[in-house]
Amino acid sequence: MNLFRFFSKPQSAPAARERLQVLLAHERASVGGSDLVTKLREEILKVIAKHMQVDDDKVSVKMERGAKMSTLAVDVEIPFDATRKAAAAAAAKVPGKKAA
Amino acid sequence: MGKVIVVTSGKGGVGKTTSSAALGAALAQGGDKVVVVDFDVGLRNLDLVMGAERRVVYDLVNVIQGEAKLTQALIRDKRVETLYLLPASQTRDKDNLTPEGVEKVINSLKKAFDWVICDSPAGIERGATLAMRHADVAIVVTNPEVSSVRDSDRIIGLLDAKTVRAESGERVEKHLLLTRYDPARASRGDMLKVDDVLEILSIPLLGIIPESMDVLRASNLGAPVTLADEGSAPARAYFDAVRRLKGDAIPVTVPGEKRGFFGKIFGRKAA
Numbered sequence: 001m002n003l004f005r006f007f008s009k010p011q012s013a014p015a016a017r018e019r020l021q022v023l024l025a026h027e028r029a030s031v032g033g034s035d036l037v038t039k040l041r042e043e044i045l046k047v048i049a050k051h052m053q054v055d056d057d058k059v060s061v062k063m064e065r066g067a068k069m070s071t072l073a074v075d076v077e078i079p080f081d082a083t084r085k086a087a088a089a090a091a092a093k094v095p096g097k098k099a100a
Numbered sequence: 101m102g103k104v105i106v107v108t109s110g111k112g113g114v115g116k117t118t119s120s121a122a123l124g125a126a127l128a129q130g131g132d133k134v135v136v137v138d139f140d141v142g143l144r145n146l147d148l149v150m151g152a153e154r155r156v157v158y159d160l161v162n163v164i165q166g167e168a169k170l171t172q173a174l175i176r177d178k179r180v181e182t183l184y185l186l187p188a189s190q191t192r193d194k195d196n197l198t199p200e201g202v203e204k205v206i207n208s209l210k211k212a213f214d215w216v217i218c219d220s221p222a223g224i225e226r227g228a229t230l231a232m233r234h235a236d237v238a239i240v241v242t243n244p245e246v247s248s249v250r251d252s253d254r255i256i257g258l259l260d261a262k263t264v265r266a267e268s269g270e271r272v273e274k275h276l277l278l279t280r281y282d283p284a285r286a287s288r289g290d291m292l293k294v295d296d297v298l299e300i301l302s303i304p305l306l307g308i309i310p311e312s313m314d315v316l317r318a319s320n321l322g323a324p325v326t327l328a329d330e331g332s333a334p335a336r337a338y339f340d341a342v343r344r345l346k347g348d349a350i351p352v353t354v355p356g357e358k359r360g361f362f363g364k365i366f367g368r369k370a371a
Contacts, residue, residue, distance in 0.1 A: 019153070056172060
């Protein structure tokens with residue numbers, strides 16, 4: 001029974017090897033905080049915070065680290081209020097409007 | 101309010117992480133909402149065993165230090181939608197785990213989940229004591245081998261002294277999970293007997309997980325063994341353990357024991 005199962009299943013060691021290689025490549029790169037994906041994530045959040053009050057619950061960050069490429073998805077719920085305020089601030093900066 | 105379980109052992113390498121993942125997945129496969137929390141700061145591995153290692157963004161330390169919200173740090177399993185993981189930090193010092201921070205996180209998790217499973221690091225230091233601190237139930241993972249049994253005894257002592265329940269005069273429900281049980285070695289008489297371990301530690305038995313290739317295969321693939329191969333012997337043992345955890349009085353079968361022993365098995369008190 002055990003032998004039968006052993007031969008009928010694809011080997012799992014190659015999967016283990018591939019997973020470890022990807023993981024360790026990322027972990028070695030991230031020592032000292034120099035991992036690009038992490039850096040991008042932090043800076044993107046900083047930029048967003050510059051323009052609006054960021055409610056952590058309204059920001060979802062997802063990463064998927066791959067062998068050839070990684071993906072970073074930052075989902076931000078932007079309240080209508082913040083959009084309006086930003087528009088007002090931009091309008092105030094236009095010189096023509098200031099004179100009027 | 102959900103139940104908090106600590107999976108602990110004292111000794112390393114006995115199967116705490118494997119068991120945390122398998123028990124968590126088995127509970128979630130039954131429809132319960134489960135979060136498995138990795139307390140092994142600096143040497144996290146639960147993410148790898150559960151196959152979520154590429155998706156870790158924030159971790160337990162980030163949440164405790166206020167750098168991320170709990171909801172942001174939780175990773176949902178891709179296979180079972182009621183199963184979540186809260187990873188440990190890989191780069192931070194374990195001193196970042198504060199008792200107040202851990203209490204806050206556990207309390208929030210208890211409100212949102214049916215089961216909060218705390219995967220303890222080996223040893224009896226800060227990480228291990230904080231992992232057990234808020235437990236309602238403790239699963240002591242033990243191998244049928246002298247040093248593991250000794251360390252389990254030490255951990256049982258800590259559970260009776262250093263947990264919130266113990267300090268307030270209540271009891272932490274303790275269960276023994278015997279892992280890496282090798283029927284071949286047992287039949288040669290070269291392994292501690294189940295009854296011997298039970299007698300020495302004198303806590304009820306939750307289950308016996310046989311030593312198996314299936315466990316190694318599952319970790320290679322990044323899937324809890326109950327998901328990787330539901331029909332395998334270790335998976336079935338974990339499913340049974342989960343049923344006992346939920347109160348079903350099903351008899352424990354010793355892997356490799358013949359049916360003639362059934363009466364004896366039936367006589368053994370299940371957890």
